[in-house]
Amino acid sequence: MQIHYIYFYEVEGDNDRLPNAFLPQLKKNLYFGYQMTKIVQQNHQVTIHSRHTLSQIPLIVTGDLAIITVPFSLLKFVEIEPRDSFSHNKWKAIRELHYVASTKIGLQFKRRFWEQEGIRGGKMMTDLPIRFAYYPSHLIGSTGSGIILASYTWEDDTLSWDNLPEGDRIRNALDNMAAVHGKQIYDEFLTGASHSWSQYRYSGGAFSMYKPSQETELFPYIPVPEGRVHFAGEHTSTVPAWIEGAIQSGIRVAHEVTNLPKTL
Incomplete structure (x- = not known):
């Protein structure tokens, strides 16, 4: 063979x-x-x-x-x-x-400010456009920068994000996170990135459902x-x-x- x-x-x-x-x-x-x-x-x-x-x-x-x-x-x-x-x-x-269409947006901050608020891993659910956010459960207590999965959307919730360019996705996700944690997080923000599976040429969607x-x-x-x-x-x-x-x-x-x- x-x-x-x-x-x-x-x-x-x-x-x-x-x-x-x-x-x-x-x-x-x-x-x-x-x-x-x-x-x-x-x-x-x-x-x-x-x-x-x-x-x-x-x-x-x-x-x-x-x-x-x-x-x-x-x-x-x-x-x-x-x-x-x-x-x-x-x-x-x-x-x-x-x-299923799905989009994720990650934000990096200078320090893990959420841990000072008592958040050590876990998931946040909100009616803001970001819908679901996930806090890292690894390297808890460490110094230096940290990354939050600031938005995980799928199906209809992701369509409005897919219509936005990369920069607007990151800015709007940061605004949504500031509505939860306070405007001081703008001073902590470093950079962000996003990915849309429905717009990815080699998958045409995140997964079958x-x-x-x-x-x-x-x-x-x-x-x-x-x-x-x-x-x-x-x-x-x-x-x-x-x-x-x-x-x-x-x-x-x-x-x-x-x-x-x-x-x-």
Whole structure:
């Protein structure tokens, strides 16, 4: 059985540590920075077409099987050939599975002023636009700067944040936090950053979440292989939206491909 590993990802700071941990064993078969454009099943093989996100150089890899972890929010933009190599129910799931919009905003301050207010970790809920904030539970009592997850919103609560540029998100989140802690925190503010998963080109949403009746109608067909194409990722598991679901799906699909008939 011919096996190729294609890992589509974009380096963002420390996010490269996990994939780099696999390099010693897999580096000869890893292709970084490629975006999948087409899946072709024919002649007892499956071929993945992709292009480099910067240079646009194409890459075509053919093997016996493919394990696809791309979220369905983006898989709908990948050409499937022949189209009927995916079942009607799989196409229905790809088209209809709901993905949640979500935005997080982090703020860094010169000192951990919230600890002087008696806050040592925990979550704040408010009807302000920031909705939910999270205080760090590590390095409690330490000196120096600290970071608060000043806003975690999703679904309708995140839409107003997604309409704002980065600077306005940070300023409004800081204003909301000042409404809770007092205006003195402006003097403590250092910098901020935000991330919108619905606007992130490689996820198209933060995670999958079933709308009413979707778990009954869609889930039985989401993890099922289509010919030589197998599926993994949190959206294919019984615990979507969590890392446990991604791990569960990886174990499941590993059993699928290793237990296939030897004559495949």
